[in-house]
Amino acid sequence: FKEFKAQSVSEFFKKNAAMLGYTGKIRSLTTIVHEGVTNSLDACEEAGILPEISVWVEELGTEHYRVTMEDNASGIPLEYVPQVFGRMLAGSKAHRNIQSRGQQGIGVSGAVMFSQVTTGKPTSFLTSTGDTHIVKGRVQLDVKRNLGEIVDKEKLHNTSGWRGTVIAHEAKGVLYNKSRYSPYNYLRMTSIANPHARITFIEPDGTRILFERSTTLVPKPPKAIKPHPYGITPDDLLTMASNTDAKKLGAFLEKEFVRISSAKAEEIASLSGVSLAQQPARLSWDDAERVVNAFKATKFFAPPTEGLRPIGGEEIAKSLTSTLSPEFTQTITRAPQTFRGGILFVVEAGLAYGGKAGKGGIEIIRYANRAPLIFDQGGCAITEAVKSVDWKRYGVRDVEKVPLTVFVNIVSTHVPYTSAGKQALAMEEEIHAEVRYALMDCGRALSRFLAGKRKLYERRSK
Amino acid sequence: FKEFKAQSVSEFFKKNAAMLGYTGKIRSLTTIVHEGVTNSLDACEEAGILPEISVWVEELGTEHYRVTMEDNASGIPLEYVPQVFGRMLAGSKAHRNIQSRGQQGIGVSGAVMFSQVTTGKPTSFLTSTGDTHIVKGRVQLDVKRNLGEIVDKEKLHNTSGWRGTVIAHEAKGVLYNKSRYSPYNYLRMTSIANPHARITFIEPDGTRILFERSTTLVPKPPKAIKPHPYGITPDDLLTMASNTDAKKLGAFLEKEFVRISSAKAEEIASLSGVSLAQQPARLSWDDAERVVNAFKATKFFAPPTEGLRPIGGEEIAKSLTSTLSPEFTQTITRAPQTFRGGILFVVEAGLAYGGKAGKGGIEIIRYANRAPLIFDQGGCAITEAVKSVDWKRYGVRDVEKVPLTVFVNIVSTHVPYTSAGKQALAMEEEIHAEVRYALMDCGRALSRFLAGKRKLYERRSK
Ligand SMILES: Nc1ncnc2c1ncn2[C@@H]1O[C@H](COP(=O)(O)OP(=O)(O)OP(=O)(O)O)[C@@H](O)[C@H]1O
Ligand SMILES: Nc1ncnc2c1ncn2[C@@H]1O[C@H](COP(=O)(O)OP(=O)(O)OP(=O)(O)O)[C@@H](O)[C@H]1O
Ligand SMILES: [Mg+2]
Ligand SMILES: [Mg+2]
Structure with a gap:
């Protein structure tokens, strides 16, 4: 056991970069584009903004490219830049019950890591939340400690009130082509499912391709949806009970789940034998099992439809x-x-x-x-x-x-x-x-x- | 950004348990067996012990089982028990260049997590390194902090000089059958590739199946093998250079790689233009690229064969x-x-x-x-x-x-x-x-x- 050691989550994903999609030259390039574009679409949708996204792939040498992505989303406050770009398992989506393309808090940090590991260079960024200044700088990831570090930064005057984010990753050991697995097809497929987004793509040979939006209807921002009682496990119930600010089981059930009215809560209490006055944080495993079994024996309306955003x-x-x-x-x-x-x-x-x-x-x-x-x-x-x-x-x-x-x-x-x-x-x-x-x-x-x-x-x- | 939060690696894998193989009732049960058995085989092989492994699956209720696994390996020192069973990304194999079945430091902690999340119960263990006492206890995983906690423990006299580890996981939402994906077929396949192991399997209905060993030859314990210069990237070189205790580039190349003699090191120095007197920790990215390009232009003997243990x-x-x-x-x-x-x-x-x-x-x-x-x-x-x-x-x-x-x-x-x-x-x-x-x-x-x-x-x- 003299060799026993712990490693950080970035060390793990650096060693196992294939698990993040960085395997093979073509897929690695497309994965960088995927991480940037899904973040931009998520940020636009959350802020109710019609997405204007541009992706520019430049060939700098043999199997050496720079990918620059720009959006008109909400921008990233300076104090969050190190965490956004350099800390894996940190983000705004993982812990919320909301429909979004991102859900792990790893994506863009993975792209920063991959480009840093293949070129030795940090990732460049430009971002503004629409206030008086634009922050421009470079950021890298400290793999051992799983922390982001701003290498250099400067503040520019934001004369035009621009809001959004620009990211530029430089990577080696990647390749551009127009196969089914390339950035081109990825963006084409993205525009098919996101008719509200306008995506401009510039290929390494300078060709500009515009995937024009086919609707100007901004999808309603996704809303956090509470879990439905069907499918809940005792452990889920206990985890939710330890995070709730409701003081009693009754209030907890009505507040944290969809489709549970006070009448339903009564029904659950009588079926499970657990009192509605019970404090949620003091529920035992047995209580939780009884409540979950009561859920299974109760008729609930189907889940609500307004939270999820299918394409249609x-x-x-x-x-x-x-x-x-x-x-x-x-x-x-x-x-x-x-x-x-x-x-x-x-x-x-x-x-x-x-x-x-x-x-x-x-x-x-x-x-x-x-x-x-x-x-x-x-x-x-x-x-x-x-x-x-x-x-x-x-x-x-x-x-x-x-x-x-x-x-x-x-x-x-x-x-x-x-x-x-x-x-x-x-x-x-x-x-x-x-x-x-x-x-x-x-x-x-x-x-x-x-x-x-x-x-x-x-x-x-x- | 008010919702921005970091999560622990155990929280991530709890939410994404399918990524660890806990998806579907049959696969989840087999995955628990897989994590225990690969650890036992690894521990036996590292200690040069002929493996005696037994796996016992008991049905406690509908889709409710207990899996008990015992080995005669090296045992786990008490102070390491919380990290072994309750901390993801901690282990003795991830950071070493050695052939082993485990390589992530997640396996058994994942099994502890899955059984805890489905039953609310900790995992029971019994272990001894062969000294005067045997430790018996129960351990659980604190998901928010990614730490193991010993729930209770007692020390028993080790009158027979027993050495090894026994683990018992209780899990719900799992199922035993004898399909291609079941623990039975998993153990059969394991014994085919590990002819030196004797594996006893007890099914829920009490049937005992013995997969007898077909050779008493203990495979030589796997040896840590240094990387070969072919395939090294500049980032790998810099990471190795920052971890080495060699003071000069020449010594670093000869010590940390296979197939690099002092004559080869000279050749690399003249091809790359980087001095052998250079301190490894002070290598720049450009130096590293030049050295790696020199590797590609140099003829090396093929990698040595003695470190890896194929089946034959x-x-x-x-x-x-x-x-x-x-x-x-x-x-x-x-x-x-x-x-x-x-x-x-x-x-x-x-x-x-x-x-x-x-x-x-x-x-x-x-x-x-x-x-x-x-x-x-x-x-x-x-x-x-x-x-x-x-x-x-x-x-x-x-x-x-x-x-x-x-x-x-x-x-x-x-x-x-x-x-x-x-x-x-x-x-x-x-x-x-x-x-x-x-x-x-x-x-x-x-x-x-x-x-x-x-x-x-x-x-x-x-
Ligand atoms: N272009 C952007 N504009 C605004 N915020 C962004 C942008 N890109 C990333 N973010 C913020 O940074 C966080 C981290 O992004 P990251 O891609 O690492 O994780 P994620 O999108 O939450 O999940 P996933 O790992 O599944 O992609 C996001 O949750 C979001 O809050
Ligand atoms: N039966 C055992 N006997 C001795 N040591 C063990 C045993 N099981 C686990 N260990 C020790 O605990 C560590 C953690 O085990 P764990 O399964 O979590 O990770 P791993 O085997 O290193 O990698 P992987 O996640 O790929 O399985 C191992 O690296 C090993 O040092
Ligand atoms: Mg993302
Ligand atoms: Mg293991």
């Missing part, structure tokens, strides 16, 4: 039509459900048949909280759910050749990813079932369309 | 034959190579054709450092490498029906996993290439065998 069936159909020119599309947004821990989620799906749909067989397009999942398709529960559908029943003769694109978007206050790289969903039974129902629902419409097409074909050939 | 072609063939009774087997152990960071690895592979081989098409059996990879086959680089081989060239007509089992084991001082659950390898070009070469080599032998078989068949049917 119409928007999905519009996007599928404009990118694939299919003969047939069908979309669906299912009702909210819950999985482990009372976590709300909504599944929406779409099918596109014919035109440019399919890639020599079924093509799967996956999103989580409107962020595209480009990598790790093989290890994703969405892929498994798509494969588990018996497509033959819906008129698909050969899954290896059919011109069919399957679109799935999961929105939730906590997306269960398989790894910190956030590109694949872990298997949760409730999510798997919902994806299947959504696809089978669309499948039935597809089967009617294909039957009609076949009839038409047979009539003509008679 | 003979043992693999023996195991494949005894479990699958195939008509044909072919195995290979490739020479050591390096990937990113100068990390040594060896690929060994085997094919088994006929008999019980294959599962309605190619079956893949994966190992890393002799630990079976049961889950996440879809997202693993080994699977991709197996699929990338053109099996038709080796006489395999139909990959969906062929009775072929492909066995791959990767040994390394650092296995690049895709997530902290350690069940799938991330894509590293060098590893992917080596797996392909190993399989193509075995494939050539298979193709000769199948051609022979066909000739025989044709001769007979004339």
Whole structure:
């Protein structure tokens, strides 16, 4: 045991950078873009701002690039800069029950780490919250202590009242191309699911590509949603009880959960045998188990719909039509459900048949909280759910050749990813079932369309 | 930014327990067994002890089990018990360049956390380093602070001089069955790759299964291996330079790397233009880049073979034959190579054709450092490498029906996993290439065998 040592979370992710998506030259570059763009979209949406995002990739040498990203979001107060850019597991989203693309507090610090480790250089930033000055500087990450350090900074006069953030990462051992895994396709997929964002992309050869917004409707800022009693575990209940400021169990149940009225709280008390006057912080494990069992025996309304922001069936159909020119599309947004821990989620799906749909067989397009999942398709529960559908029943003769694109978007206050790289969903039974129902629902419409097409074909050939 | 907060690494993995393998009822139970057994095997091997491991799974209620694991390893000194069982990112393996099944310092703390979160109960332990007393107690994990706490303990007289560790986790929301993903199959696969271990398994219905050892040869304890200059990055060099006690660059190069003699160090100095008298801690990024470029331009002997412990072609063939009774087997152990960071690895592979081989098409059996990879086959680089081989060239007509089992084991001082659950390898070009070469080599032998078989068949049917 003389060798026994602890390490910091940054040391762990530096050694295991593949877990954050920094594996392979093309994916590493796209991951840097992904971390910046998801943060910008989240910050814009939270502040109710129509996103103007630009991404500029410059080639500085062989496998040596600089990625500069600018947004018009809320800006980052100077005192938070070291934590935002240099401290893993620190952020504004991880501990809140809110739909957002980020949820770990690791993303941008990971990009700072990767570029620092490959070039020895800090990350440059420029940010303002819209007040009288703009802060410009460079920041790096102290891996051993998991802390951010501002290397240098200066304050500039903010004459135009600019608000937003610009980040520039320099990285080596990365590569730009226009494959399915490149920054170009990532931004295209991002604009499909975020019709309110205008994204400008400048490629290394100087080509400017504008992904114009197709709606000026700003999605209502996501709202923190309380957990629903279904799916709560005794440990969740105890953790919530230790963090609440409600003095009694009754008030705690009504305040911290959705769908629990005072009448419902009474019902729970009588079913569980735990008094509503009990102080939440003094609940025992047995009490918690009894309350949770009472939840399971009680009828609650379904989770509310206003907290989550799906893309919407119409928007999905519009996007599928404009990118694939299919003969047939069908979309669906299912009702909210819950999985482990009372976590709300909504599944929406779409099918596109014919035109440019399919890639020599079924093509799967996956999103989580409107962020595209480009990598790790093989290890994703969405892929498994798509494969588990018996497509033959819906008129698909050969899954290896059919011109069919399957679109799935999961929105939730906590997306269960398989790894910190956030590109694949872990298997949760409730999510798997919902994806299947959504696809089978669309499948039935597809089967009617294909039957009609076949009839038409047979009539003509008679 | 009023909501900005940091969280501990245990809070992160509690919320994202799926990243540690606690997803689904069957997998969660097997993951608890996996964490305990890999630790026991590691501890036995490090101490040069022939492993005697027993695993006992008891059903206490519906989806409520207790898993008790005992080993005859070195035991855990009392002062380390809180860190071993209750602190994530603390251990004896993460910071050493040594082949071991564990490498993150998270495993057993994850199992403590999962069982505590599902039952509210601490984990029981019994341990002795072989001295006069045995410590018995219970330990839990303080999630907010990522610290272990001994709930209660007592010291017992160690009359028999017993040495080892017993751990008992109680967990809910888990399930025992005998599928491919169950503890039973996990232990069977473990015993195939660890012929020196005797593993006793007691099922919930009381059935005792003995996986007897097939060799009494204790593998030589793994040795810490220094990195090889190929694959080193400037950041690696600077990190090593800041941790070395060598006073000059020359001594640093000779001491901290394999295959660098004083003559080689001279060559590197003249190629890079960096003086050997330079103090390692004062190397700049530019110096480091020049030295690394000089490494790339220098010829070094291949990495040494004595540090890594592959299973061995003979043992693999023996195991494949005894479990699958195939008509044909072919195995290979490739020479050591390096990937990113100068990390040594060896690929060994085997094919088994006929008999019980294959599962309605190619079956893949994966190992890393002799630990079976049961889950996440879809997202693993080994699977991709197996699929990338053109099996038709080796006489395999139909990959969906062929009775072929492909066995791959990767040994390394650092296995690049895709997530902290350690069940799938991330894509590293060098590893992917080596797996392909190993399989193509075995494939050539298979193709000769199948051609022979066909000739025989044709001769007979004339
Ligand atoms: N462009 C930005 N504008 C405003 N705030 C930002 C911006 N980028 C990051 N932040 C803030 O910094 C925090 C840390 O960002 P980071 O990407 O590390 O984590 P995250 O987005 O919370 O989660 P994840 O690790 O899943 O991405 C965010 O939570 C947010 O509060
Ligand atoms: N049965 C055991 N006997 C002796 N020492 C043990 C035993 N189990 C754990 N340890 C010690 O406790 C440490 C922590 O174990 P843990 O499983 O958390 O991490 P690890 O094995 O180092 O890495 P990983 O997270 O990859 O499993 C180990 O590094 C080892 O030093
Ligand atoms: Mg983020
Ligand atoms: Mg371990």
